[in-house]
Amino acid sequence: MEEALISKTQLTILSFLLTLTLVFALTKPEDGFVRAMDRKLLGLKKEKFSHFRFFWHDIYSGRNPSAVSIIQPPKNTSKNGFGSISMIDDPLTEGPELSSKLLGKAQGFYALASQNEAAILMSMNFHIIQGKYNGSTLTILGRNNVFNKVREMSVIGGSGLFRFARGYVLASTHKLDDPSKGDVVVEYNVYVLHY
Numbered sequence: 293m294e295e296a297l298i299s300k301t302q303l304t305i306l307s308f309l310l311t312l313t314l315v316f317a318l319t320k321p322e323d324g325f326v327r328a329m330d331r332k333l334l335g336l337k338k339e340k341f342s343h344f345r346f347f348w349h350d351i352y353s354g355r356n357p358s359a360v361s362i363i364q365p366p367k368n369t370s371k372n373g374f375g376s377i378s379m380i381d382d383p384l385t386e387g388p389e390l391s392s393k394l395l396g397k398a399q400g401f402y403a404l405a406s407q408n409e410a411a412i413l414m415s416m417n418f419h420i421i422q423g424k425y426n427g428s429t430l431t432i433l434g435r436n437n438v439f440n441k442v443r444e445m446s447v448i449g450g451s452g453l454f455r456f457a458r459g460y461v462l463a464s465t466h467k468l469d470d471p472s473k474g475d476v477v478v479e480y481n482v483y484v485l486h487y
Contacts (some may be wrong), residue, residue: 336456336487344430344482346384346418347466348398352474358382359474362401372410377403384418388466388477396420402436411437414445418482428452430484432461441465447484459484 331337351358358381365375379401386393400416414436417429429452434445443463450457460483467477 334455339485339487341483341485344480344484346395346398346480346482347386347388347392348463348478348480349383349385349390350380350474350476350478351382351390363403370407372407373404374407375404377401380416384420384480388479390477393422395422400432405435409437410439411435418480425453428454430454430457430482434461436463438465447482450484450486454484454486457484457486459486 349358352360359378361376362379363375363377365373369375380398382398383390383394384396384398386395397419398416399419400414402412402414402416405411405413412435415433417431419429420426429450430447431449432445433448434443436443436445441464445461445463447457447459447461462481462483464479465476466479469475
């Protein structure tokens with residue numbers, strides 16, 4: 293009786309080892325670094341489509357500017373500032389007034405990326421500090437031709453409740469008082485798919 297038990301155990305182990313051998317033999321080596329996953333393992337439920345509206349305050353003037361120029365192009369090389377780069381930590385508010393409710397910050401940089409027009413490369417995170425999205429970010433990247441009435445840029449990702457986010461933003465200048473100061477208020481309408 294003991295001999296039959298041992299042979300059943302040996303047969304089970306042998307079957308298991310043969311199955312593993314087949315699995316490894318049929319798997320392509322280049323596919324070994326990737327695998328399909330179930331969304332539920334990451335807590336991902338039904339995808340949502342949301343619209344957020346922010347007012348972005350880019351402030352160069354005053355004692356506590358939210359935007360600073362970090363690189364200027366060499367003199368006499370550009371008529372329009374091509375190559376200049378600014379770093380930002382701009383307030384995102386509920387209304388167009390800087391005193392309205394602070395919803396978050398736009399943190400990142402932008403660079404004048406066109407030699408012929410006022411088109412800038414925008415790279416920034418909208419870091420939300422209010423409500424259920426507190427601590428989450430939306431990542432925005434795109435071309436912003438600042439003299440167009442409405443500019444479209446991409447939402448390329450996010451963090452927190454915006455993991456796997458994708459979508460677009462529409463930016464329109466709300467207020468530009470004194471161009472020599474560079475202070476501007478821009479309305480951002482963000483349309484995003486997220487979980």
